[in-house]
Amino acid sequence: MPLGASRLTRDWLPDDPPTAKSVKELRRYIRATLKPAVREFDGLGRANVVAGTSKTFRSLARIAGAAPSDAGPYVKRELNATDLGIWAQRISAMKAEDRLHLPGVSEARAHQLLAGALVAEAALELFKFKKLRICPWALREGLILRRLDQLVFDGPLEPAPHITPPQAAGVAAIQ
Template sequence: MRIGVLDVGSNSAHLKIVDLAEGRPPRTVATLKHPTRLAEAIDPDGTIGEEAVCRLVGAVGQAACTAALHGVDELVAFATSAVRDATDRDEILARVADRTGVELGFLTGGQEATLTFHAVRAWYGWSARRLLVMDIGGGSLEIAAGDGREPDVALSLPLGAGRLTRKHLPGDPPDPERVRRLRRHVRRKLAATAGPFAGDLDGRAPGTLPVATSRVLTQLAVLGGAPKPRKGPYERRVLHRSRLRAQIDDLAGMTAAERAELRGISAPRARQILAGAIVAEATMTALHVKRLEVCPWALREGIIMHRWQMMADPAARERAPLPASPRPRSHLHAVPMVSEAHA
């Protein structure tokens, strides 16, 4: 079975196409990444700007074409918080479906946290007895923990790096007082939401492996000296809380352009990397975590593992259904990437 997983996030749309066969590991056939930059285009009223919607339509159209060219049997297409929380979400979904033939679905924050946990469990296996997983996206922070295949706790908080940058750090560089207020805001939100689960989320619990996923946390680890992504997924990467604390002050005094010159920091995430660092440091402190292992698998791989599991256990679909789009129509080969921008 060949499936494609299309993840439309706050910064980019990622497509991963894999072959699944019972008893064999997933085999990657093709990947595609296209920028959307939705996080920076959300207006004060919660709508997404026209240019960003055009980029979104183009990215989904390109992904659908690629999926069709590779003969996928199923395309799982979903959007995370940037589109899910937009006030004009329904109009955006209708436009994407009309132009590309792809119907974007949604996952709840809890589902995102759970599926990311599945991916991390699959990567580390049972040698990691208990996992504590953190994922910082553009719109939300996901935390999950447990010692089984399913997490005991799966939380989603509105503490994404893009969301916080847009609401709390408008300057370039930001005003120092705004940075201080954001740090207090993040600590309060963590205490209110994650506090009741303190026992389940304690990184000091015996046998716990604290793990980071997401580009934000990976780039912060590289900034702190971890191997760059081009070294491959099997290189060990660790994010240290002590180094992160020192980095926050440095990042706060830089412009986005200056941050983009730093080791490991990409230009698309340079503006929001400060907020990501603030969330990472505050979360690690709240959960008593000194270091995080960086896992190369995350939400997309969690969905792939879910589909792989369904091949052996079809009842899994009923227990945890996921959004799926119909197979891309053949006419999608003709969808031009610039058609929406010039319509």
């Protein structure tokens, strides 16, 4: 889904702080974009765990009272919908430079924090969850960890069907 915090900030929140109108329009866009995806989950049963996997979500959880990163990656961190709603409202009235004074907010995340909060808020509401668990790793790290698990437990992947093995291509193998 095209709901990255940086993209949404650039496209929908040009003012600092953003106008109430732009925040309202962005909320409407996020919900309209998410609704079809949410419907695809109908009939699949309820998820056991909802996870947030970005630095923006980690910053939001930290602002809402989660443990700091120096407490280690295995400390349970959650972001409650109620806290998120309160902080989304507060953040929407703040300039990016003022967000830097919030715990866990870096210069790289300060400008896009509101957009991330609005996406998280809409997702929790539409999926009807009261909280999400913060994953200590982002999507990229998760893919790497999954690949390492495959190598350890399943062995190397077979070459893609469109790739010819060196021996079949007439290349001598040196052993």
